[in-house]
Amino acid sequence: MFLRPFLNQRSPIGSNPPMRLLLLLAGLVLAVPALSAASNTAPASGALGLFKDDSQTCMRCHWMETMAYRDRETREIVNLSIDTQAYRHSVHAELSCSDCHAHGYSHYPHRSSSADENLQCVGCHETHADAGAPGLIGLEQEYANSVHVVEGVEDFSCFACHNPHTFKPAGGREPIAEVVARTNGVCLDCHEELLTPVPQGHDWLPKPQAHWRSVRCLDCHTPVQGRVPEHPSHQILPAAESNQLCVDCHTRGSALLSQLYNYRAAQGLERQGFFAQALYNEAYIVGMSRNRLLDGISLSVLALTILGVAAHGYGRYRAYRKRETS
Amino acid sequence: MSALYLYPAWLRLWHWLNALLFLTLLVTGLSMHYSLHWLVPFEVAVPVHNTAGMLLTGFWLAFVAGNLWGGNGKHYRIDLRTLPHDLMVQTRYYLHGIFVGAPHPFHVSAENKLNALQTLSYIGVMFGLMPILILSGWSFLFSTALPDTLFGVGTVWIVAMVHLTTSWMLALFLIVHIYIITTGETPTTNLKAMISGWHEGHEDASKP
Incomplete structure (x- = not known):
């Protein structure tokens, strides 16, 4: 599709064999990013697990x-519906139902x-590691x-936090604020006691809401x-062992600084492109x-300089007055 | 005594817009560095600082282009034979002559606007500090393209320290610059010249 305009050319350039090869290559270079971009988006409907026969x-x-x-026993409502839209956009979208729920569903009820x-x-x-599923080594x-x-x-269990029917990892084109809100939403679904302006146990933290955003x-x-x-990491720490050192994020030599900065800069880059990234770098x-x-x-040198020029200026003023009066 | 048209309109516009960007970057930079929410809120300071930094890059490139091809470069040429003498004379004037009413040792002319100290400091700022500041600023924005560590230290930290050091030095330049412009024939001669373009109280350079 991309190559046709080049190949159909009857211009002198198109009829020149080396030039035609060059154009063909140029066409390929143009076409490859377009094709790979297409493969990065949601799978085509044919590949979606929910459209497979057993699903x-x-x-x-x-x-x-x-x-x-x-x-x-528990008297609680157990939801059995599958949000098809959310599933289509989840990391598991390509899997059919039976890929995970393999046994015991052939009878109804x-x-x-x-x-x-x-x-x-x-x-x-x-x-299923060979089928492209991330290994999750060390996670257990x-x-x-x-x-x-x-x-x-x-x-x-895993499913207390992650819904495999909707789960998608952070990254891609999702804005950082949304990644943060979505990830924190997992915790706050259960920890409702923290949904207050100054959340319980976080009163030591300056600007808790700004941090949470x-x-x-x-x-x-x-x-x-x-x-x-x-x-x-999936090793969620108890409150007492959690990181309360501001300098772990907010100064040099911190374990988090380069990681956080580069991670966020990369996210921004992917999301916004060259100039917008520079302007709205978060x-x-x-x-x-x-x-x-x-x-x-630096502040000492600045203060000394200000004192110096002030003294110099005062000296000039005194000298000027002296000359005026004499 | 006469008036000399020293600064054409494009140069004054460049100077004042550059000054505005400088102040904007200084204020927003201080706010980001020390988390001074009362000065400029953080979420405003960051995009404004980034925007002003990008514009300043353009202004600096315009300055370099103007010097290379626009004829302004003649003011930044150093004559090494006369430099030590000129520097000494100028320094002696600021330390002594200025207090005893001695005449200005340097005479401004359309061909020669800057005295030896000005030439040296402007060269240091525009061709030394500014490129470092601009490069380190852009490195912040595109740090993902840099290696994670350099000499065993986080690259982002090195970039941050380079940016910080040049920023402090330029803040120092700004203070000295603002003071030095008051040392013309009258305290406001040089300021007025950069506003109107006309350098008043000018003594003809051809006279001894």
């Missing part, structure tokens, strides 16, 4: 927003034991050490050591440029 059978019922039942299939993200990702250990597991929070909960509530920006972190020694020396 169609499931979705005959599960597309309904009111698809739910009341659990006999489904047996109640089917719900106890005990799915785990890590297990699934290890078995981090998870095992997280406060939710150590303190034995009831019924806690631009920093993820897990930026402070996971270990500082060994961080990889693209793969946040990556500056207060304190990142502060250096006590350098600031001290």
